Amino acid sequence: xxxxxxxxxxxxxTFLTGLLIGxxxxxLGTFIVVRRLSLIADxxxxxxxxxxxxxxxxxxxxxxxLITPLYSGMAFSVIGSIFIEKxxxxxxxxxxxxxxxxxxxxVGLSVVFIALADGFNTELFNYLFxxxxxxxxxxxxxxxxxxxxxxxxxxxxxxxxxTLSFDEEHATVSGIHAKRIHFLFIILTALVIAASxxxxxxxxxxxxxxxxxxxSMRLAKGxxxxxxxxxxxxxxxxxxxxxxxxxxxxxxxxxxxxVSIIILLLSIGLKQLxxxxxx
Amino acid sequence: MNEPIISMKNISFxxxxxxxxxxxxxxxxxxxxxxxIGPNGGGKTTLIKLILGLMKPDHGSITIxxxxxxxxxxxxxxxxxxxxxxxxxxxxxATVYEVVSMGLTAKVGYLRFFNQKHxxxxxHAIDLVGMSEYTYENxxxxxxxxxxxxxxxRALVSDPELLILDxxxxxxxxxxxxxxxxxxxxxxxxxxxxxxxxxxxxxxMTEYATDIACLNKSLHFHGNPEEYLELSEHDLSKVYGxxxxxxxxxx
Numbered sequence: 408x409x410x411x412x413x414x415x416x417x418x419x420x421t422f423l424t425g426l427l428i429g430x431x432x433x434x435l436g437t438f439i440v441v442r443r444l445s446l447i448a449d450x451x452x453x454x455x456x457x458x459x460x461x462x463x464x465x466x467x468x469x470x471x472x473l474i475t476p477l478y479s480g481m482a483f484s485v486i487g488s489i490f491i492e493k494x495x496x497x498x499x500x501x502x503x504x505x506x507x508x509x510x511x512x513x514v515g516l517s518v519v520f521i522a523l524a525d526g527f528n529t530e531l532f533n534y535l536f537x538x539x540x541x542x543x544x545x546x547x548x549x550x551x552x553x554x555x556x557x558x559x560x561x562x563x564x565x566x567x568x569x570t571l572s573f574d575e576e577h578a579t580v581s582g583i584h585a586k587r588i589h590f591l592f593i594i595l596t597a598l599v600i601a602a603s604x605x606x607x608x609x610x611x612x613x614x615x616x617x618x619x620x621x622x623s624m625r626l627a628k629g630x631x632x633x634x635x636x637x638x639x640x641x642x643x644x645x646x647x648x649x650x651x652x653x654x655x656x657x658x659x660x661x662x663x664x665x666v667s668i669i670i671l672l673l674s675i676g677l678k679q680l681x682x683x684x685x686x
Numbered sequence: 687m688n689e690p691i692i693s694m695k696n697i698s699f700x701x702x703x704x705x706x707x708x709x710x711x712x713x714x715x716x717x718x719x720x721x722x723i724g725p726n727g728g729g730k731t732t733l734i735k736l737i738l739g740l741m742k743p744d745h746g747s748i749t750i751x752x753x754x755x756x757x758x759x760x761x762x763x764x765x766x767x768x769x770x771x772x773x774x775x776x777x778x779x780a781t782v783y784e785v786v787s788m789g790l791t792a793k794v795g796y797l798r799f800f801n802q803k804h805x806x807x808x809x810h811a812i813d814l815v816g817m818s819e820y821t822y823e824n825x826x827x828x829x830x831x832x833x834x835x836x837x838x839x840r841a842l843v844s845d846p847e848l849l850i851l852d853x854x855x856x857x858x859x860x861x862x863x864x865x866x867x868x869x870x871x872x873x874x875x876x877x878x879x880x881x882x883x884x885x886x887x888x889x890x891m892t893e894y895a896t897d898i899a900c901l902n903k904s905l906h907f908h909g910n911p912e913e914y915l916e917l918s919e920h921d922l923s924k925v926y927g928x929x930x931x932x933x934x935x936x937x
Contacts, residue, residue, distance in 0.1 A: 441778055563797055570788040573778060576768060580738050581844075582761040582792040628824045629781035 409650065418653070420542040421606065425645040425659075427554040428603040428615065433641035434561060435599045436616035437634045438592060440624070441572045447491060447593075448613035450506045451484050451600045453513035456609040458483025458601075459534050460520035467524045476534075477546050481601035487513060488597040492590065537608035537660030539653045550602045557595055568592060569630060606649070608660035615641060618667035622674040640670050688716040690749070691848055691880050692737060697746030699732055706732045708903050710746070714848075719874040719881045720897040723888055728902035730884045731769065734852055737882075738766060751847075762793045765841030767834075769852040769884075774833075776826040782836050785825050786811055789843035811843040812836075814877075815869060831862035838869070848880045849873065855887060863887065867894045 412422040439445055461483065462476030474482075487509055494505035521531065533541050542550075561568070567588050571578045579585045603612045623636035648663030655662070694712040698705070706729045714720055722730050735741045736748065739755070748755040751763060786808050787800065794804060812821055815835040820828060825836055834854055841849055851870075855863045871894045873879045885891050892898065892911040900907040900914075907917065 441775075566787070566791045566794070566800070567796070569784070570791040573780060573785065573788060574774060576740075577766065577788070577840075578791070580740065580761070580764075580766050580768075581789070624777070624779055627779050628822065629784050630779055631784070633779045 411653065412650070416544070417540050417542070420544055420547040421539050421659075422649060424542045424547050424550050425606050425649050426642065427550055428599075428606060429642040429645035430638050431554050431557050431599050432603050432612070432615040433619040433637035434634065435557070435596055436620045436641075437630070437637050438568055438572050439596065440617055440620040441630075444596075445613065445617045446503070446506045447488075448596065448600060448616050450491060450510040450513065451487050451597055452604065452609045452612045453510045453517070454487030455480040455484040455513075455597075455601050455604055456534065457513045457516035457520065459604070459609075460517040460524070460531075463527050463530060464520045464524040467527065475545070477549060477601065477605065480604060481598060483513075484597035484601045485594055488593040492593055533608075533658070534604060535608050535610055535660075536658035537604075537606045537611065537652075537663070539606075539649060539659050541605050546605060550605075553598050553602045557599060560591070560595060564588060564591065606645075606659055607663055608658065611660040611664045614664045614667060615644070618664070618671055619644060622667070622671040625674045625678040640667070640674075644670060688718070689752075690714060691716045691718075691751060692882075693749045694733075694736070695747050695749075697736065697743045697748065699729070699736065699741070699743050701732070705903065707736075707743075710901075710905050712899070712905055713908070714880065714882055715897070716847075716880055717874075717878065718897045719870065719895050720883065720899060721888070721891040721895040722882060722884045722899050722901060723886070723891070724901040724906075730901050731852055733901060734850055734882070734884060737850065738764070762844045763847045765789070765844065765846035765849040765879075767837045767841050767849070767851045767854050769854075769856070778826060780825055781822050782812060782817055782820050782825050782828075782839075783808060783822060785836055786839045786843050789840035793844045808843055811839040814842060814873075815839045829862075831858045831866065834858060834862075834866065835869070842873070842877075842879075846879065848882065850882045852884045853886065854883070855885065863890055867891070870894065 412418045439448060458480035459476040462474060462479030465471040465474065465479070466476070491505045491509050494508060495502040498504050521527065567578075567583050570581075570583060571585055571588055575585055599616070600612050603615060607615050619637040619640035620633070622640050623633045627633035627636050644663050644666040647666045649659050651657070651666075652659035652662035690713045692712070692714040694710055697707055697710040697712070699707040710733070712733070722733070724730050732741065736743055737750065750758045751760065789811070790800065790804055790808065794800060809818075809821070812818055815838050817832065817835050817839065820832065825833060828836065838849075838851075838854075855866055858866060867890050870881055870883070874881050874896075883891065883895070892915060895911055898907070898909060898911055898914040899905060907914065907921070
């Protein structure tokens, strides 16, 4: 079944990119989930859409191809993440309000750019739900770079990120620069989202960051174990999702998320089975 | 009396137009096991937050390990078990080992990894609080008393000279409270750790503490347990009743 993916260049790029985001999305996702920031991923993916729409608009109207939609999406995502942090500072007592503000702002801006460009149907559809044929060699190399960067930063700051996620007050008291570490973390999140959108699409990218984590949370005893298990589940979802999506002509965003949901249900079932045995 | 490990002079703190601390002079001697008591809203947690630098006093000065507060950087010397430690997210997937390792995060420092020495330290701290057999268990599955021990181990792992505990026995049953105080007593006498304990259960505490301080906006009493137990009802009502600007120092 994998034969086509090895034979055709464009499919190989997609497949390898898929393997990369199968690592980095759940990797960042473990921190996002335990810090109860799952919705931030959603808000940022919509801001990324605005960036992509901006890139496509520039391409179409001005034949400006120096900045690809991947880059402009990434730039918007990072700027959006900075805005979320600022808003969370402004509304200290209602921090979650930053999310609908940024999310609707992102969608609004996307609509404006799409209208200005007189629409770009199929391409946009690919960005919303993901595509098996959308990854160019250039995109792959960029995402490879981002992935290496993210894995490196996470391993260098693992203990700080973990300490901060568990107990922010304790982390601050013990002398960790909570604000700076958090800021770094949000920027990484923005990068992962922008990198994943090509394959899973704007609407489903947060699922790849949270569903594998939700599944492994039921089974893992410790944090590291959960992280490893999340990545295993993420990879499983990406591989099965991509291959089935290709053969069934379904955008991979849909199939990847459905596989993730099945894994999640299985893990919940397994946990309950174990629980009953203990009783 | 030993040299002070913390000394506060003329400290005042106002929160939302309400005076929480009113010209406090407070000394914590090295080697003490001090119980800090007083009514809710009397400023106990505020006092601790000022020591930890989580809040800044309106005026007054704090000297900590013989250094003016502004120059103090050695936060590893202070271990802290907060009131909230016990209300952590029970679903958080972390083993006892992982939770205790967090106590070393800041000490090991940025861009460095845990080595064998650090790992041995973590295991030793877990052993000190008697939780060795649960090292790789999920901390959310332990009982309240056991979790409290894990958080003490997290505070101990960086070899603090001062351990501050904010109402650590809330929600822990009587028998475990007793064992908990024995553990603190051991840390105080065998490991020579200075202890500052905010608490409500004055009964058990007076058996183990070396110093008792009563705080209700002002510091109403600071002395040893014998002196505290000799306080008349009249004196105690001053502590718990109407705030009186009376600062007692029995040294």
